[in-house]
Structure formats: C-alpha cells, structure tokens
Amino acid sequence: MADAKVIPFGEEPRSRRRAARRTDRADAAERAGTGRPALKPVPAQREDPPGPVPGTVRPADEGEGARPAAGGWERKLAQGLNFLRRRVTGEYEVDDFGYDAELTEQVLMSLLRPVYEKYFRVEVKGIENIPDTGGALVVSNHSGVLPLDGLMLQVAVHDHHPAERNLRLLGADLVFMLPVVNELARKAGHTLACAEDAQLLLERGEVVGVMPEGFKGLGKPFSQRYKLQRFGRGGFVSTALRARVPIVPCSIVGAEEIYPMVGNARTLARLLGLPYFPVTPTFPLLGPLGAVPLPTKWTIQFGEPIPTDGYSPEAADDPMLMFNLTDQVRETIQHTLYRLLVQRRSVFF
Amino acid sequence: MRHSPARVAGEVGREALILGKIVLVTGVARGLPGRFVRRMLREPDVDRVIGVDAVEPEHELGGAEFVRADIRQPAIGKLLAETGADTVVHMDVNGTPLGSGGGRGTVKETNVIGTMQLLGACQKAPALRRLVIKSSTSVYGGAPRDPAVFSETTPPKSLPSGGFAKDAVEVEGYVRGFARRRPDVAVCVLRFANILGPCADSPLAEYFALPVLPTVIGYDPRLQFVHEDDAVEVLRIAAGEPRRATDNSGTFNIAGDGVLLLSQAARRLGRPTLPLLLPALTWTRSALRFTGITDFSPEQVRLLTHGRVVATRQMRDTLGFHPTYSTAEAFADYVRDRGPGLLPPEALARSVDRLAAMLPTGRGQS
Numbered sequence: 089m090a091d092a093k094v095i096p097f098g099e100e101p102r103s104r105r106r107a108a109r110r111t112d113r114a115d116a117a118e119r120a121g122t123g124r125p126a127l128k129p130v131p132a133q134r135e136d137p138p139g140p141v142p143g144t145v146r147p148a149d150e151g152e153g154a155r156p157a158a159g160g161w162e163r164k165l166a167q168g169l170n171f172l173r174r175r176v177t178g179e180y181e182v183d184d185f186g187y188d189a190e191l192t193e194q195v196l197m198s199l200l201r202p203v204y205e206k207y208f209r210v211e212v213k214g215i216e217n218i219p220d221t222g223g224a225l226v227v228s229n230h231s232g233v234l235p236l237d238g239l240m241l242q243v244a245v246h247d248h249h250p251a252e253r254n255l256r257l258l259g260a261d262l263v264f265m266l267p268v269v270n271e272l273a274r275k276a277g278h279t280l281a282c283a284e285d286a287q288l289l290l291e292r293g294e295v296v297g298v299m300p301e302g303f304k305g306l307g308k309p310f311s312q313r314y315k316l317q318r319f320g321r322g323g324f325v326s327t328a329l330r331a332r333v334p335i336v337p338c339s340i341v342g343a344e345e346i347y348p349m350v351g352n353a354r355t356l357a358r359l360l361g362l363p364y365f366p367v368t369p370t371f372p373l374l375g376p377l378g379a380v381p382l383p384t385k386w387t388i389q390f391g392e393p394i395p396t397d398g399y400s401p402e403a404a405d406d407p408m409l410m411f412n413l414t415d416q417v418r419e420t421i422q423h424t425l426y427r428l429l430v431q432r433r434s435v436f437f
Numbered sequence: 438m439r440h441s442p443a444r445v446a447g448e449v450g451r452e453a454l455i456l457g458k459i460v461l462v463t464g465v466a467r468g469l470p471g472r473f474v475r476r477m478l479r480e481p482d483v484d485r486v487i488g489v490d491a492v493e494p495e496h497e498l499g500g501a502e503f504v505r506a507d508i509r510q511p512a513i514g515k516l517l518a519e520t521g522a523d524t525v526v527h528m529d530v531n532g533t534p535l536g537s538g539g540g541r542g543t544v545k546e547t548n549v550i551g552t553m554q555l556l557g558a559c560q561k562a563p564a565l566r567r568l569v570i571k572s573s574t575s576v577y578g579g580a581p582r583d584p585a586v587f588s589e590t591t592p593p594k595s596l597p598s599g600g601f602a603k604d605a606v607e608v609e610g611y612v613r614g615f616a617r618r619r620p621d622v623a624v625c626v627l628r629f630a631n632i633l634g635p636c637a638d639s640p641l642a643e644y645f646a647l648p649v650l651p652t653v654i655g656y657d658p659r660l661q662f663v664h665e666d667d668a669v670e671v672l673r674i675a676a677g678e679p680r681r682a683t684d685n686s687g688t689f690n691i692a693g694d695g696v697l698l699l700s701q702a703a704r705r706l707g708r709p710t711l712p713l714l715l716p717a718l719t720w721t722r723s724a725l726r727f728t729g730i731t732d733f734s735p736e737q738v739r740l741l742t743h744g745r746v747v748a749t750r751q752m753r754d755t756l757g758f759h760p761t762y763s764t765a766e767a768f769a770d771y772v773r774d775r776g777p778g779l780l781p782p783e784a785l786a787r788s789v790d791r792l793a794a795m796l797p798t799g800r801g802q803s
Binding site: 183185186267 | 581582583584585586588591653654655656657659695696697698700701702703704705744746748782783785786789790792793796
C-alpha cells in the first residue's frame with residue numbers, strides 16, 4: 089500500500105508562486121516598517137532571511153528565543169510575575185466562547201511550540217493565503233488518531249501569520265464532554281463544531297478551522313492514509329457562504345504516520361463510549377509508552393482561498409452548489425496531499 | 438393584530454389609557470419585585486401599582502397597594518377583574534422558596550400552577566394589554582452538545598429534566614399558548630441570566646456566599662450576570678409602551694456584556710475553590726442542604742459544570758435596552774457588597790509584588 093498510488097500532478101508553476109510570494113513578502117515588510125512602526129515590530133523580525141528554500145518558513149530559524157536581548161531572562165521573569173499577578177487576581181479577559189487569549193499565548197502555545205518545532209519540525213507553506221483581517225474558514229484534512237494535527241495547525245497559524253491571527257478550531261462534541269479536555273479546549277479558543285458557533289465566530293471576523301472528516305478521518309486505518317474520507321454533509325460550505333468568508337483549503341502531511349493504526353478494538357470502544365479504540369504496533373502493548381507519537385516530519389500547506397462573496401445569499405440553501413463546492417475543496421486538499429507526498433523525501437526527515 | 442380584540446376590551450383599554458396605567462405585579466414579597474414596584478410608582482403614566490403575593494412583604498412597597506392573594510387560587514381572577522389592570526408583570530417564577538417557608542414542592546406549585554391560574558385569569562380580563570414574564574436563561578439547559586452561545590431561537594439539545602429550569606420551560610410553554618389565544622395582548626418574555634445585586638436572592642448569589650466554593654473537577658463554566666439595576670430597568674421597558682423603532686413583545690435574553698469563568702469569578706471574589714468529582718459534589722450538596730446552609734439544585738450543578746452564555750443582540754436591537762453593567766462590572770459590584778473572602782485578590786497581588794521586589798529584576802516593574 090506504500091505510496092504507490094501517489095499521482096504526480098502537472099508540475100505547478102513554482103517559479104511563479106515564488107515570485108508572487110516575494111512581492112507579498114516585500115509588501116509585508118514594508119507595512120511592518122512604515123504602517124505601525126512603534127507597536128508591532130514583530131512581523132518584520134519574523135521574516136526570515138532569504139533561506140535555502142524560498143517560499144517556505146523554517147520554524148527553527150525563528151521564535152522568541154532566537155534573539156535574546158541582554159538580560160532577557162530578567163525581563164522574562166518580571167513578565168512572568170506580572171502574568172502571575174493577573175492570574176491570581178482574576179484580572180484577565182475571556183470571550184463569549186471562553187477563549188483566554190493570555191493563557192493561550194503565554195502558556196498553551198509555549199507548551200505546544202517545542203512539539204511543533206523540535207518534535208514534528210513542521211514546515212509551513214502558503215500562510216499568506218489566510219487573510220490579514222476579516223473572517224476565513226480554514227478547511228483541513230484530519231488524521232493521526234489523536235487530534236494533534238489541529239493543535240499543530242493552530243500553532244502554525246499563530247506563529248507564522250504576519251498578523252498573528254489565532255485559529256479558532258471547531259471540535260467534536262466528545263472534546264466538550266471530557267473533563268479537563270473541554271476546559272483546555274475552550275480556553276485555547278476551540279468551540280463545538282456546529283453551524284451556530286461557526287457562523288458567530290466568522291461574523292466576528294475570526295479565522296475558523298474545521299476538519300470536516302471528523303472521526304472518520306482521525307480514526308481511519310493506516311492502510312488508508314492520505315485518502316480523504318467523506319467531508320461530512322458539507323455544512324462548512326453553507327456556513328462560509330452565509331458569512332461570506334473565503335474558504336482556505338489546507339493539507340497536512342505527516343500526521344497520518346504518528347500513530348499507525350493497524351486495528352480497532354470496536355467492542356472496547358463501544359464500552360468506553362469512544363468512536364474507535366486504536367491498536368497500533370505499540371499502543372496497548374507498551375502501555376502509556378506506546379502513546380508517544382512517532383517523530384514524523386510534517387508539512388502544512390495552505391492553498392489558494394476560494395472566494396464565496398460572489399454568490400447570492402440564497403446560494404447557501406442550494407444543495408447542488410453545496411456539493412460542488414465541497415467537492416472542489418476536497419479535491420484541492422487531496423491533490424495537494426498527493427503533491428506534497430511526491431515531494432517528501434522520507435516520513436521522518 | 439393587537440388592536441382586534443372584542444369591542445368591550447378595546448373600550449375598557451382606552452379608558453384605562455386615559456386614566457393612566459394600572460400595573461399588577463406578582464411575587465412582591467421578594468426583593469427584586471419589591472424594587473420594581475417602587476420604580477414603577479415613579480413612572481409618569483402609571484396610575485396604580487398593585488403588588489400581589491401569598492405572604493406579607495418585609496420591605497416597603499412605597500405607595501403601592503399590597504393585596505395578599507395566592508396566585509394558585511382562582512381569587513386572582515377576581516382581583517384582576519376588580520382592579521382592571523392593563524399590565525401584568527409576573528415575577529413569581531423562582532428557583533428557591535422564600536425564607537424558610539415550604540420546600541421545592543411549594544415552589545414548583547407556585548411556578549407552574551400559579552402561572553396557569555394567572556394566565557387563565559388574564560385570558561378573562563378584557564382590560565389587559567400587556568403581559569411581562571420573568572423567565573430565566575436556564576430554559577436552554579446546558580449540555581456539552583449545545584452551541585457555546587444560545588440565541589432566542591436555539592432549540593435546546595437536552596431539555597432540563599427537573600427543578601426550576603423545567604418549571605421555566607413549562608411556564609414559557611403556557612405563556613406561548615396564552616399569546617396565541619389573546620393576540621391583542623403584547624407578551625414579553627424576559628430570559629434573565631443570573632441576577633446579582635443587594636436585593637436579588639438568586640441561588641447563584643447564595644453559592645458565591647459560601648466560604649469555599651465547591652466546583653467540578655475538569656470544568657470551568659462560563660457565567661453571565663445581570664445587575665439588579667439593569668433587571669429593574671429592562672422590566673420597566675418591557676412593561677411600558679415601546680419607544681420608537683423598538684418592539685417590546687417577544688422573547689429576549691437579558692445578560693450583561695462579556696463572560697466570566699467560574700475560576701475567574703472565584704479569584705476576583707477572593708474565595709478558594711474546592712474542586713470535587715461530580716458525584717462528590719452531589720454529596721456536598723446534600724450535606725449543605727441537610728445543615729441548612731444553602732441548597733443548590735441539580736440544575737445549579739449543571740450550570741456549574743457546563744456554564745451558559747446567551748446572545749443579547751435581540752435585547753439591543755429589538756428591545757432597545759443597553760445594560761449599564763457588564764457581567765464583570767455586575768460581579769465587581771457584588772464583590773464590593775459582600776466584602777472579600779478568605780483569599781482577597783489584593784493580598785495575593787501584594788504577595789506577588791513582594792516576591793517581585795525580592796528579586797533584583799522586579800524593582801523596575803509595577
């Protein structure tokens with residue numbers, strides 16, 4: 089089953105893309121230099137020097153620790169104490185969905201970042217396809233038994249987007265039923281995958297991330313890796329149409345191999361009330377040690393946004409259009425996955 | 438539609454309009470309805486305010502008339518006919534018994550049978566023009582499968598199975614039936630989030646008065662509050678004539694802006710939390726009830742597990758009401774009122790500052 093079915097698609101014009109990205113980048117640098125010089129010097133810093141692979145952002149080259157100022161740890165300590173002071177007195181803000189921006193920035197992201205940078209060494213492409221302002225719906229494939237791909241996607245958008253946008257993920261109801269998990273998910277800005285919440289977030293101009301495959305994608309056997317499952321019932325398309333925001337297709341390569349799921353203990357899953365119970369070569373066998381994911385090398389590619397503002401408001405109720413757009417998004421993600429697989433040297437490097 | 442009642446009703450209504458409004462308020466023995474009665478007396482177009490309850494109120498009702506009547510008895514119909522009230526504000530839908538009188542059974546009976554009896558009387562009252570019901574956002578229930586923000590039209594995924602929330606759902610059902618049968622009456626249902634303030638005796642206020650707050654491990658619910666002043670004000674808007682470009686008939690969520698997490702609220706209040714497993718919390722509940730300190734109902738536990746947030750767009754755009762207190766401000770006012778708990782936030786902040794001062798780096802800060 090290896091990667092034999094990979095279909096190399098017509099070499100897409102890389103040179104053109106590269107050129108386009110360079111101008112974007114120049115724009116961004118210019119903006120950062122002139123538009124808001126005092127407040128946000130960060131985007132300018134984050135632009136990495138023209139590296140060996142133009143058009144890609146290498147996580148290892150950047151991050152807060154890259155440029156420690158003199159006495160940086162002292163300032164950090166003071167910041168930490170200020171943070172602690174706000175936390176113990178409860179003087180921080182959360183939004184209607186329970187998103188705690190400060191906790192996410194200072195704690196949750198710092199915990200996820202080493203996994204993202206050092207363990208999975210995520211490479212991000214096409215981040216500029218997410219608009220700097222206004223709502224957007226990022227639609228991604230879903231895989232890897234545990235939804236680590238969602239978390240990595242959130243870090244990718246947060247750390248690499250010039251406007252430092254925070255991705256608001258839509259999670260399954262199981263996430264919000266589990267104690268502790270639901271609390272953390274809400275604080276990290278996630279909410280239940282339902283049309284009402286998604287619409288409200290998009291109307292507020294947030295970037296919303298959705299994985300329409302759901303558990304079908306997450307818990308599919310290893311033999312079916314990189315084969316997209318059914319995209320739900322296409323509800324995400326009608327939500328995007330109603331909110332008139334672009335759909336950004338996103339392909340994640342590398343998450344499929346973190347837990348090679350060779351079996352599914354259905355009876356046990358039913359007993360525990362879970363959608364599936366994974367059996368990997370290591371998992372129930374080695375106990376908790378088996379739950380350590382394999383250190384695969386990841387690539388996250390954001391595709392060209394699909395605009396939805398050209399459709400009339402009634403279009404959201406047209407099932408035919410819905411199916412067509414759903415298929416279009418699905419095909420785009422699938423083709424990008426195949427292309428990235430062809431380019432990939434190895435699963436681990 | 439509102440102007441097509443029987444001829445008699447129209448004439449009596451017009452007469453009442455000339456004379457000024459006659460407002461009947463139920464449940465005035467409690468703090469909030471008492472304040473509302475005093476507020477209505479100051480309205481220029483209000484002639485008479487009649488307060489009704491089964492027990493004598495301990496607080497002043499200003500110049501309002503108090504009639505001791507049980508809304509569960511048919512006498513309420515006679516009272517409504519005698520006074521010729523054109524506005525009825527039904528506030529006798531409550532979660533907890535008043536004082537020590539009666540248990541959950543009495544409360545439920547007052548909520549459900551009382552509302553049925555009152556609505557029956559209202560249906561027979563030709564002079565009636567306006568009906569305002571104080572409901573609660575607990576009608577939405579609250580389950581992990583519900584959307585994060587409820588709007589007035591969101592159907593609840595799981596209806597409340599008992600307690601006050603179920604009463605409120607049933608009351609709203611009867612009110613909808615009444616609105617169908619009397620299309621000439623403007624019906625306004627106000628779904629209040631947790632009301633906080635000096636007079637409000639909401640169950641959540643009692644919960645926050647505990648020295649140590651029992652919480653559920655692994656859940657940090659989102660809470661919304663309404664300040665008592667805002668509650669009185671929105672009731673006044675609902676009971677009066679609608680201002681231009683607004684409409685005060687329909688169902689509205691009433692809540693202050695923003696959200697507080699329970700953990701955040703506990704820190705601002707300066708009370709330590711005691712995280713318990715869900716079954717242990719239920720035992721604690723029985724223990725507290727047994728010792729008579731407080732009683733938080735199963736739906737209270739549900740609120741403290743899953744939290745509840747409502748959208749208030751209708752309140753702003755249609756009803757034209759803008760609360761003066763946000764959720765955080767309403768809570769801050771409550772904290773000022775109650776005084777700090779065992780862990781005052783100021784003391785914690787001071788100890789962090791002291792820690793910062795001990796370090797060589799902290800001197801420049803704060």
